[in-house]
Amino acid sequence: MTARFDGTTDYVSTDDLTMAVNAAITLERPLLVKGEPGTGKTELARQVASALGLEMIEWSIKSTTRAQQGLYEYDAVSRLRDSQLGDERVNDVANYIRKGKLWQAFEADHKTVLLIDEIDKADIEFPNDLLQELDRMEFHVYETGETVRARQRPIVIITSNNEKELPDAFLRRCFFHYIKFPDHETLRQIVEVHHPGIKRALLDTALTQFYELRDQPGLKKKPSTSEVLDWLKLLLAEDLDAADLKRDGASALPRLHGALLKNEQDVHLFERLAFMARRGR
Structure with a gap:
């Protein structure tokens, strides 16, 4: 079977x-x-x-x-060395x-x-x-x-x-x-496997921010499934809740964004977005 x-x-x-x-x-x-x-x-x-x-x-x-x-690899160098030393192993090439x-x-x-x-x-x-x-x-x-x-x-x-x-x-x-990159519901199931019992409000807010970040035009490297799991692990370790993730407008970057953004170009992109948002007020 x-x-x-x-x-x-x-x-x-x-x-x-x-x-x-x-x-x-x-x-x-x-x-x-x-x-x-x-x-x-x-x-x-x-x-x-x-x-x-x-x-x-x-x-x-x-x-x-x-x-x-x-x-396989044939170690001719070792065989030559052993032959020079008179080692009997050289008689069987399988040894090398x-x-x-x-x-x-x-x-x-x-x-x-x-x-x-x-x-x-x-x-x-x-x-x-x-x-x-x-x-x-x-x-x-x-x-x-x-x-x-x-x-x-x-x-x-x-x-x-x-x-x-x-x-x-x-x-x-x-x-x-x-x-394919998981949709919202599939990613929720994946998170539940790795972080069972995570508070729904925290997860909803975190995943909303995560997908907004991933969908940002001009992003050089989109964060992956493994990176959002690391990010959530940090949020839980810091005992943060949904309210703690709210951005005040001074920064377009999420809390502990180093788990999600892995190059300076993408960090600068979000810093520029925050700057333009403040100027537009």
Whole structure:
């Protein structure tokens, strides 16, 4: 029977996101998840693993990451050093093969969730270099002559912040889902998971200010879901209520705005708005 994801008590999954996860599982295709940073893409993989009772193997991609590292790496330098020292380990090349995250997922005796996180950080050729391995669920180790095949096909979840376009050939092999920024009601549910019992008046006022801030034209970086959760955590820690969030007109910035605005251009934007509002009185 095919495993099915129905969300968890710690993660609010919309109907279309739940459908996308289960479609990818059924098709045995990688699930490519795009969306703004901070919308829960990485956390989705963790929650899928938790809900299905599976081990998660996480491969975090950097700008310097090569696709080969996900398969294996051959440490020729160590082998040369050991040969100079007369170490008997040099007789077996397998001693110098370091298994990558895909190899770990492929050799697992049980099904796993393999997260390839922020694939768009890598070189443009990176996704193409993994096409065959993710499609066939196998790869060849040239140094030992062996072929590594997946014992249990892992559930592959790939995240992207949309920083660069991914190749068409790669996209064809994935089931795609874009996580839209949550609407007011969905965000309220997410907040309730992280801050249960938060006062309704405080939450209403805070979310109103948050969406007004996000919708401000000219904003360089819109605050994300994770940032509004941090902001609310600070408001609760300071024991503030709805009345404390009211702005007096001297500033267009919300209280503790450093949790929401992360660059000086956006702070200056709201300072200018407040200045113009005062001049217009």
